[in-house]
Amino acid sequence: MRFLAVFFNLLEPFFRQGQKRLGLQRVAWLFVGPNLFVFGLFCFLPILINLIYAFTGGVELMPQSRPYSGSENFEILLHCDSYFDISTCRKDIFWRALLNTAKFSVLQVSLMVLFSMVTALVLNRKIKGRGFWRGVFFYPVLLSPVVVALIWKWLLQSQGVFNAGLVAIGSAPVEWLTQSGWAFFWTVFVSIWAHMGFYTLILLAGLQAIPNDLYEAAEMDRASPWRTLTRITLPLLMPNLIVVLVLAAIRAVQVFDEVFVLTGGGPGSATTFIVQFIYQTGFAEQIHLYGLAAAASMALALILIVLTLAQLRLTRASEAGQKGR
Amino acid sequence: MRNLNFLLLTRGRNRLHWTDVLSYAYLVVGLFTMFAPVIWLVMSSFKTEAAMSQFPPSFLPYTQKTVQVEGFPKPLPLFLVNKVDGTQQEMAQVNRMGIVANMVDPQKPEDKLQVNVRQREAVNSLSFAWNNYVDLFGKFTFGTYLWNSVFITVIATVLTLLINSMAAFALSKYNFAGQKTVFILIIATLMIPPTIILVPVFLVINQVGLLNSLWGVILPAVATPTGVFLLRQYMLTIPDELIEAARMDHASEWRIYWRIVLPLSAPALAVLAIFSVMWRWNDFLLPLIVLSKNEFFTLQLALNSFQGELNTQWHYLLAMTVITLIPVTLVFAFLQRYITTGIAGAGVK
Numbered sequence: 001m002r003f004l005a006v007f008f009n010l011l012e013p014f015f016r017q018g019q020k021r022l023g024l025q026r027v028a029w030l031f032v033g034p035n036l037f038v039f040g041l042f043c044f045l046p047i048l049i050n051l052i053y054a055f056t057g058g059v060e061l062m063p064q065s066r067p068y069s070g071s072e073n074f075e076i077l078l079h080c081d082s083y084f085d086i087s088t089c090r091k092d093i094f095w096r097a098l099l100n101t102a103k104f105s106v107l108q109v110s111l112m113v114l115f116s117m118v119t120a121l122v123l124n125r126k127i128k129g130r131g132f133w134r135g136v137f138f139y140p141v142l143l144s145p146v147v148v149a150l151i152w153k154w155l156l157q158s159q160g161v162f163n164a165g166l167v168a169i170g171s172a173p174v175e176w177l178t179q180s181g182w183a184f185f186w187t188v189f190v191s192i193w194a195h196m197g198f199y200t201l202i203l204l205a206g207l208q209a210i211p212n213d214l215y216e217a218a219e220m221d222r223a224s225p226w227r228t229l230t231r232i233t234l235p236l237l238m239p240n241l242i243v244v245l246v247l248a249a250i251r252a253v254q255v256f257d258e259v260f261v262l263t264g265g266g267p268g269s270a271t272t273f274i275v276q277f278i279y280q281t282g283f284a285e286q287i288h289l290y291g292l293a294a295a296a297s298m299a300l301a302l303i304l305i306v307l308t309l310a311q312l313r314l315t316r317a318s319e320a321g322q323k324g325r
Numbered sequence: 326m327r328n329l330n331f332l333l334l335t336r337g338r339n340r341l342h343w344t345d346v347l348s349y350a351y352l353v354v355g356l357f358t359m360f361a362p363v364i365w366l367v368m369s370s371f372k373t374e375a376a377m378s379q380f381p382p383s384f385l386p387y388t389q390k391t392v393q394v395e396g397f398p399k400p401l402p403l404f405l406v407n408k409v410d411g412t413q414q415e416m417a418q419v420n421r422m423g424i425v426a427n428m429v430d431p432q433k434p435e436d437k438l439q440v441n442v443r444q445r446e447a448v449n450s451l452s453f454a455w456n457n458y459v460d461l462f463g464k465f466t467f468g469t470y471l472w473n474s475v476f477i478t479v480i481a482t483v484l485t486l487l488i489n490s491m492a493a494f495a496l497s498k499y500n501f502a503g504q505k506t507v508f509i510l511i512i513a514t515l516m517i518p519p520t521i522i523l524v525p526v527f528l529v530i531n532q533v534g535l536l537n538s539l540w541g542v543i544l545p546a547v548a549t550p551t552g553v554f555l556l557r558q559y560m561l562t563i564p565d566e567l568i569e570a571a572r573m574d575h576a577s578e579w580r581i582y583w584r585i586v587l588p589l590s591a592p593a594l595a596v597l598a599i600f601s602v603m604w605r606w607n608d609f610l611l612p613l614i615v616l617s618k619n620e621f622f623t624l625q626l627a628l629n630s631f632q633g634e635l636n637t638q639w640h641y642l643l644a645m646t647v648i649t650l651i652p653v654t655l656v657f658a659f660l661q662r663y664i665t666t667g668i669a670g671a672g673v674k
Contacts, residue, residue, distance in 0.1 A: 137359060
């Protein structure tokens with residue numbers, strides 16, 4: 001408390017001065033200044049520097065000592081002798097990461113929407129202790145990605161409880177995290193487990209905003225439950241569904257930490273995704289290829305821009321559709 | 326189609342409909358799926374190193390009983406032996422060669438017996454290996470990791486609240502040229518996730534001289550668009566008359582912010598504080614590139630480097646994981662309501 005008072009007294013004369021010089025309205029710049037400074041230094045400036053990196057080569061960190069290399073970084077990333085065979089690409093690991101990310105995103109997002117939708121519908125029913133049940137599904141959202149990965153790594157290790165279960169029912173144990181198919185399955189499963197509660201919450205908020213008399217009217221008209229779902233619940237939930245769909249997609253494309261700790265991207269490159277590729281090329285490997293990493297991050301940015309535009313389009317379309325109804 | 330019924334009704338009947346049963350079944354399965362892995366981890370963290378490598382694993386932390394037998398310097402492990410005559414007896418193992426074990430009767434050390442290892446079972450007793458936790462503080466630099474995490478979380482949260490509430494104040498209670506641009510600029514940063522500017526952020530942190538410094542993790546993320554947005558929306562609801570009245574009394578703008586607007590924004594500040602604590606405590610990618618020296622590791626980084634070692638010491642790793650999830654679990658237990666309403670309201674995380 002004393003510290004706060006000292007802090008207040010220190011800054012007050014400074015702001016009084018500013019007020020005298022700038023006037024009553026423009027003193028606001030002093031308030032928004034620190035924020036803009038941090039954003040400028042760690043967000044807007046980096047966006048510009050990223051461009052420089054993407055078009056320069058070498059291993060130097062300082063932009064001015066990096067030789068201009070034109071589109072070489074992009075060529076390295078994108079060139080393939082045959083586009084039907086990934087192993088002929090110059091950076092086949094990039095293509096694999098891209099393909100894995102696409103596969104992961106489609107699977108994870110569709111399952112995520114499905115499960116969080118079902119959960120939200122169940123939670124929206126007249127159930128006892130809704131707050132408690134909502135919390136149950138939300139708890140893993142709060143856990144750190146590293147902790148989430150370690151929890152599942154411990155369950156899935158070769159002597160873990162899953163294999164104990166398999167042995168108990170008489171089948172052979174499975175190396176869950178070192179067989180590529182299973183490893184991929186578990187990255188999808190674990191990320192749904194960890195984030196489902198968040199999307200459930202958004203959908204539940206949407207469901208609770210639907211006026212109850214609509215359902216009463218539907219019941220009076222003897223509408224079948226299926227019809228009630230497709231004609232009342234889903235259309236009215238559309239804005240929330242779009243938010244969930246796009247947020248989930250934006251996050252799925254950037255999947256990194258859980259998988260990095262759970263499988264390390266392996267076995268081989270079976271669970272290597274784009275962000276891990278960027279991290280490895282720029283930071284983890286012996287030679288830090290910042291240019292290549294920056295070029296790859298621009299590919300990622302492109303995907304994210306497309307997703308964001310899609311969201312705007314979809315939102316507008318659904319709003320227009322509701323007005324027309 | 327009919328199976329979908331239970332998902333479609335929003336209001337149950339007075340008596341328990343079969344769809345209600347199905348709903349509760351779904352919820353119970355959910356409860357198990359969400360919590361069982363965590364509980365399993367917590368129970369496992371109390372196992373001794375030996376108990377951890379046992380297969381199949383047990384839920385409760387059992388360890389083998391040992392007895393002190395006369396004539397042997399160390400306590401010997403206790404087994405239940407099926408004797409040839411069909412009776413069972415608890416005996417201590419002296420040593421083991423291949424599939425044959427030399428056993429003695431703990432009461433009569435001269436009573437020796439050679440047994441096939443399949444003819445005996447370990448005698449277990451429940452015991453919690455608190456040492457997994459105690460050792461963390463003695464053997465490792467665990468205290469340093471914990472301190473680093475706490476320091477980053479606390480300082481970053483205080484700064485986040487200060488900087489973002491100042492910006493929100495400027496954007497909600499003033500009317501200056503360029504205000505709209507500033508607001509849009511700040512909100513636009515929502516579109517730029519840290520993952521796509523990883524390399525240049527690293528450069529900036531390096532140039533500012535914050536590489537391998539806790540401040541290098543704290544500062545880049547203290548300004549958050551989410552925070553500005555959340556606080557601005559809340560401050561818009563504070564009546565302007567209050568501020569006008571204060572100006573009449575010749576209060577400085579800083580005093581108005583500090584003494585009037587900030588205290589009145591307490592509920593929104595609380596929500597942002599909770600978010601900030603979660604973000605910082607759980608942060609991984611930024612610390613991963615900024616902090617490469619062991620003495621600056623946060624808990625998350627320490628966990629990651631521990632699990633990556635060739636011989637993972639699971640008994641310490643799990644204890645460390647449990648300590649890492651304690652604060653988050655406490656926040657969840659006491660503040661769950663605020664977090665969930667915060668997310669439902671703003672759609673942010």
